[in-house]
Amino acid sequence: EIVLTQSPGTLSLSPGERATLSCRASQSITSSDLAWYQQKPGQAPRLLMYGASSRATGIPDRFSGSGSGTDFTLTISRLEPEDFAMYYCQQYSSSSWTFGQGTKVEIK
Amino acid sequence: QVQLVQSGAEVKKPGASVTVSCKTSGYTFTHYFIHWVRQAPGQGLEWMGIINPSGGGTSYAQKFQGRVTMTRDMSTRTVYMELSSLRSEDTAIFYCARDVTTVTTAGGYWGQGTLVTVSS
Numbered sequence: 001e002i003v004l005t006q007s008p009g010t011l012s013l014s015p016g017e018r019a020t021l022s023c024r025a026s027q028s029i030t031s032s033d034l035a036w037y038q039q040k041p042g043q044a045p046r047l048l049m050y051g052a053s054s055r056a057t058g059i060p061d062r063f064s065g066s067g068s069g070t071d072f073t074l075t076i077s078r079l080e081p082e083d084f085a086m087y088y089c090q091q092y093s094s095s096s097w098t099f100g101q102g103t104k105v106e107i108k
Numbered sequence: 109q110v111q112l113v114q115s116g117a118e119v120k121k122p123g124a125s126v127t128v129s130c131k132t133s134g135y136t137f138t139h140y141f142i143h144w145v146r147q148a149p150g151q152g153l154e155w156m157g158i159i160n161p162s163g164g165g166t167s168y169a170q171k172f173q174g175r176v177t178m179t180r181d182m183s184t185r186t187v188y189m190e191l192s193s194l195r196s197e198d199t200a201i202f203y204c205a206r207d208v209t210t211v212t213t214a215g216g217y218w219g220q221g222t223l224v225t226v227s228s
Binding site for chain 2: 088095
């Protein structure tokens with residue numbers, strides 16, 4: 001099973017700052033099978049990126065994704081108040097999903 | 109528009125079974141796989157399995173093998189997830205999620221979640 005490790009566990013930043021979230025896979029994965037989600041308390045996860053770098057419908061362009069092989073990154077160029085939330089990466093392989101443990105982006 | 113509407117909260121005793129439903133609308137039911145994901149209180153997301161509404165084929169996470177059953181009813185466009193032999197550690201919110209496209213396996217649409225509480 002592929003394990004996804006996200007870092008940091010918590011990111012403390014101010015609105016307007018840049019956020020860089022990392023997701024590292026225990027073995028190489030296909031970029032097309034890497035996604036990022038945002039989750040706020042009491043809500044279902046929301047798809048942000050799929051295929052590592054494609055924004056889902058309605059996602060603002062301050063969100064971007066990159067990476068390949070085992071290292072992937074989600075970048076939020078300028079944090080808006082609504083961006084403070086939990087973020088998960090997810091990969092698909094062998095007919096199953098696995099998620100990273102999450103990165104919390106909190107207000108500094 | 110695409111909608112996934114789940115059944116309401118449940119309270120179950122240890123050893124019992126629970127069935128959560130996920131009623132879909134707004135798209136061709138047989139064209140998109142449905143996943144089930146669990147989230148324990150304050151914890152992360154855990155994939156439970158997948159069902160192909162077209163043929164009913166399923167694949168379950170090894171952790172849940174033998175305890176989970178996913179089925180679908182094509183007449184009502186509803187997918188079901190049954191979890192048996194419940195224990196307190198199964199207390200969680202259960203989500204159904206639909207693939208974002210027919211060729212991209214990422215959860216583009218999610219149900220609102222169903223809280224299952226296991227308590228004696």
